[in-house]
Amino acid sequence: MSIKPKLLIVEDEPSILRGLTDLFVFHGYDVESAADGKEGLDKGLEGEYACILLDVMLPSMNGFDICNALRAHSRTQPIMMLTAKNAEEDIINALTLGADDYVAKPFSTSELVLRVSALVRRSGWTGEDNSIVLSNEVSICLQSLTGQSYQHETKYTRREAEILAYLHRKNSPVSRDELLKNVWGYKETRDIDTRTVDIHIAKIRKKIEVDPKTPKHLLTHRGEGYQLYKL
Template sequence: MAIKPKILIVEDEISIARGLTDLFIFHGFDVVCEQDGQQGLTTALSNKFDCILLDVMLPSMDGFSVCNAIRTASREQPIVMLTAKSSEEDIINGLTLGADDYIAKPFSVQELVLRVKTILRRTGWHQDKDRLNLGDDITIDSENLTGTVRGEENIFTRREIDILTYLHQHKRPVPRTELLTNVWGYAKPSLIDTRTVDIHIAKLRKKIEVNCKNPQLLVTFRGEGYKLIV
């Protein structure tokens, strides 16, 4: 019997929780569902999940706090935040705390399943090499999600390493939509209103640049995209 991917859904609205549970069971997932933030965190930390769907508004402990606690315990655990459609602040907070992706309510169930499957599929470019060298003074261990930046140890998320690896492999400015397609797996990135790429690039610059306000390694080419200069 094939092993099913295991997903944890933390959602307090009963109708949504039931709908998501049925949806992912239909698509071949082993589903665990919690409706309380604290209980969701306990379940997340005491089991192994291939992905966690995490609502922002939860009783006893909000989704941001849950995300932060999960990310503190595991840098590699895939987390997708479910946010209010109009709340850009929620999106920024979730991504800053380490969520891999977000999807706004009300959402397309087809898009949600696609986004989760894309995360699980992990297109594989980060597996080509365990070590990524960005010049003489930056070395990143893509397996252990750590790096040495000018002699100092730093921690990276899987998504950050995916971005760096993709940019490193493509010796040209890479458009934002291309990153959304090939790193995040969005089917129609031009139709998506998201600051996902911007936020991750800003986080990476803080980690690898001498001066993140005047980047020399991860450079923006206006009208063309981002290029890694090493």
Template structure:
């Protein structure tokens, strides 16, 4: 018998929580839920979840604090955040703290299921090589999601390693749309906000570049996309 994946939903709106619970049970998931931020964090840290869905606005502590605390504990846990509004700052906050993806309310339930499914599928993939060497000062263990950058210890999320690994494999400029399809596993990017990619790139530059404002390795080619230059 197949074991159903378990997701955790932390959402304080009863009607939304009930709808999301029914939605994911219908699609073959086990669902755990909390309406309080602190209790949601405790459950997140105590259990094993295929994905955690976090609302931003919650009682006691907000979704940003929960996301940050989870990332201190695990770099690999898939996290999707639900934002009340598609504001630049909410998106930046969530992704900077380590969320893998976000969706703005009101959202399509079909889109939410697709994104969660994609997150879970990507989280189960392993890198083909155990070490990713950017230059003599920057190297990453793709299995442990840790590394050294200019003599500083670094932690990476699974998504960040997947981006770097894909860019290294391609060795040519890669568009935002291609990254969303190949790394985020989206089937279509027609209605997706590509800021998700830009924010992840900005985070990576802070980790692998000696001067993130003048990148030498993770560079942008106007009109073409991003390329990883090794050496």
């Protein structure tokens, strides 16, 4: 018998919470919920979820603090944040604290389901190649989301590992649009703010480069995209 993926939704608006619960139950998820930030954190720390869907504005504890606490507890727990539309500061905060992805309100329910499903599908790395070795000094384990960089242990978010894995498989520059489609899971990228890609690339460079301003592993080819190099 197959086991349904378990989803935790932390949202304080009753109508939105009911709608999201019904939506994901319909799409085959086992859904738990919390309408309070502290309750959501307690459930997130105690349970094992295929994904945690987390609103920013919550009673008793905001979504950023919850995300930070969840990420400190587990580097591998998939987290999707619900942010305010066009609130760049919220988006940057969510990604900096380790959220794997975000959706801005108001959102398309079909897009939300697709994005959550893509995150759940990618939440377990399979296959034989679970590591990336860029040089004698830099290596990344995709399974544990950790690595070694110039004699220091480095931790990665799931999204950062997905970007590195995708670039590792390619032997040519990868554009922002290609990353948004094949890593983030967007079908259309015409109206998507591509700064989220730049933010992630900058974060990765800080972890794998001696000098992020003059990278040697993760290079930008003007007009073409990003490419990962072994030394």
